[in-house]
């Protein structure tokens with residue numbers, strides 16, 4: 001059988017049962033070893049021959065990578081191998097936490113499909129690095145950080161800037177992400193997520209946004225992030241700055257949208273033109289921000 | 298490449314099979330273990346017709362390596378049949394005419410079986426959302442949703458499985 005997608009290139013599969021053992025393997029084999037989490041991205045890239053590996057290191061046997069914990073004041077810790085469905089189930093059981101992380105919940109329930117979500121992980125979705133991923137937008141507005149460990153140490157890396165392209169990240173080949181922290185949202189914040197997918201399951205524009213105290217310029221906080229529209233996950237910091245001005249919220253939305261449309265580098269592909277994406281970014285951002293400000297989201 | 302032996306439970310029976318590290322679970326189930334209810338179509342996680350229950354949860358077996366299934370419990374549509382009798386969800390598909398060519402049916406019934414076990418009181422919307430990862434090109438889904446809504450009563454325990 002040699003038709004495309006039927007086969008995968010050759011590799012050796014290893015499934016370490018401790019973090020120690022996994023780090024040892026990565027240290028020894030460097031670039032030749034690739035981490036497999038839920039494997040949805042890894043298997044797809046291998047099938048397409050867009051990825052090669054001497055060793056595929058399955059991290060699903062490492063017990064401490066599976067966890068979900070909300071610590072008030074700090075935030076929501078999601079283990080690297082925690083699947084998207086496990087996160088959804090956790091949030092369904094904890095409505096207060098779900099409301100705090102509404103954008104993450106909405107993105108998760110729209111990520112791929114209910115069957116793939118039994119394998120797909122939040123961490124893997126972000127690190128896969130394709131433009132249209134659903135998890136990175138919420139990660140940006142909750143200022144998420146990933147905890148990476150290697151034999152020589154550990155560090156927390158902001159998700160903003162971690163992705164450099166498809167299957168390319170700032171992580172070193174000997175590093176494993178153990179968990180991601182979605183930081184505690186500002187007091188009084190509401191967040192939401194809109195995925196616009198016209199002809200495929202992949203969003204051509206995905207907006208994640210967070211709004212706190214819209215009508216109090218002194219305390220107002222607005223955060224906006226996009227995927228699908230831009231080559232890499234994009235936090236619209238310049239547009240967020242606009243909301244520091246004293247004008248009414250509704251007026252500033254208009255200005256912020258213009259800043260986004262004027263400054264952003266937008267994708268152009270067979271699914272949507274750059275112009276259409278910019279148009280959608282304007283409309284979807286306006287609707288989401290206004291609804292969040294009115295408490296309708 | 299040297300193969301390795303894996304052991305899995307397929308529809309309640311222990312099976313040992315030699316696999317290569319780079320073979321998918323779909324390939325091994327269908328072409329090595331001859332479990333023909335697992336359909337081979339897109340091979341890229343889109344159509345969902347290779348869906349099986351792995352340790353109780355539906356997965357698209359074309360996106361899982363066979364070695365990952367070592368020691369796991371696999372259930373396919375075949376496994377829902379007990380003593381030669383179709384399960385309630387399978388009967389509901391027949392009663393509602395929820396199939397035409399039948400190619401996607403095994404995937405829909407195992408996935409629906411899992412869904413109704415977890416959620417025996419679904420809305421049509423929830424059923425639709427759950428089915429978004431499964432493609433049927435004949436029915437237009439209406440009868441499939443009807444069948445699942447109807448079969449839900451068995452999962453709520455309102456009706457006994459046998460006729």
Ligand SMILES: Cc1cc2nc3c(=O)[nH]c(=O)nc-3n(C[C@H](O)[C@H](O)[C@H](O)COP(=O)(O)OP(=O)(O)OC[C@H]3O[C@@H](n4cnc5c(N)ncnc54)[C@H](O)[C@@H]3O)c2cc1C
Pocket residue numbers: 034035036037038039040041042043044059080081110111112113116119120121122123124125127128132133134135167171175176177178201202203341342343
């Ligand atoms: C049909 C289909 C539809 C899809 N639709 C969507 C969609 O609508 N929205 C969406 O967002 N995605 C979608 N996807 C993509 C899918 O959700 C992702 O492939 C999946 O979430 C990736 O997570 P994973 O755990 O499978 O990662 P893997 O494939 O296992 O890994 C992805 C990458 O991350 C690295 N990695 C993973 N974990 C770690 C770690 N702990 N430490 C270091 N590196 C790590 C891997 O080495 C690899 O480079 C779709 C996929 C398919 C097949």
